[in-house]
Amino acid sequence: MVKLGTFFVPSQLFATLVSPAAKGATPDLSNQADRAWVNMLEMLPKANAAGVKIVTGDDFGAQGMPHALGEYARELKLYVDAFGIPAEDVIRWTTANGAEMALVGESTGTISVGKKADLLVVDGDPGDDIGLLCNVDNLKMIIQRGHVVKDELRHLAL
Numbered sequence: 001m002v003k004l005g006t007f008f009v010p011s012q013l014f015a016t017l018v019s020p021a022a023k024g025a026t027p028d029l030s031n032q033a034d035r036a037w038v039n040m041l042e043m044l045p046k047a048n049a050a051g052v053k054i055v056t057g058d059d060f061g062a063q064g065m066p067h068a069l070g071e072y073a074r075e076l077k078l079y080v081d082a083f084g085i086p087a088e089d090v091i092r093w094t095t096a097n098g099a100e101m102a103l104v105g106e107s108t109g110t111i112s113v114g115k116k117a118d119l120l121v122v123d124g125d126p127g128d129d130i131g132l133l134c135n136v137d138n139l140k141m142i143i144q145r146g147h148v149v150k151d152e153l154r155h156l157a158l
Contacts, residue, residue, distance in 0.1 A: 001052045007101045008052050010044055012037075012083075013075040014059040022082070044083050055101050056094040073133035080130045087130040117146040121153065 001008060016022040019033035027034045048054055058075050059065050076094060079085045099109025108116045121141035124132040132138045142150040 001047070002050055005053065007055050007097070008047060009055045009057045010040060010079075011058045012040060012044070013078050014062065014065060015040070016078065017064045041083060044079070045085060048085055048089055053097050053100065054089075054093045055097045056090070057098075069136045070134045073130070077131045077134060087127045090130060091126060117143050119143040 012022075015033065015037050019037040020031065021027035021034040022037045025034075027038050029035050029038070044054075056072075056075050056079075060067050060071065065071070076087075076090045079090045079093075080087050096105065096109045099105040099107075106115075108118050111119070119141075120133075120139055120143075122132060123138045123140050126133050139150065140152045141148065
């Protein structure tokens with residue numbers, strides 16, 4: 001996958017709905033969902049360490065997976081908490097890698113001169129606690145394509 005530049009979208013948040021092991025039960029290896037979960041617990045950190053281009057994304061819109069503010073970040077938190085992936089890596093998966101997979105990495109996905117301004121200003125450090133992204137109250141400013149769509153910081157302007 002590294003050699004070919006293949007993208008990997010593990011989609012493990014949905015697994016927490018169907019695998020008892022993903023919910024903390026002792027794995028039942030006769031259960032396909034538990035086998036897949038146990039395998040992913042081993043393989044995902046290895047793929048990340050090897051440099052596979054991992055991208056977040058899950059079955060949002062399916063039962064138990066609503067399209068709602070804060071819901072998408074639950075997937076990021078899962079990779080940090082259950083899989084032991086560093087938060088900075090998971091953030092890269094969802095920004096730079098996501099933009100590259102969508103073929104827009106030249107214009108977005110990282111903070112660089114000349115790129116479209118997509119930016120979250122967060123109350124806290126998601127590198128220390130990625131779970132704060134699950135609470136929309138922690139998103140203090142959202143800039144999308146250079147346009148401010150949420151600004152709770154304007155009162156701080158000099």
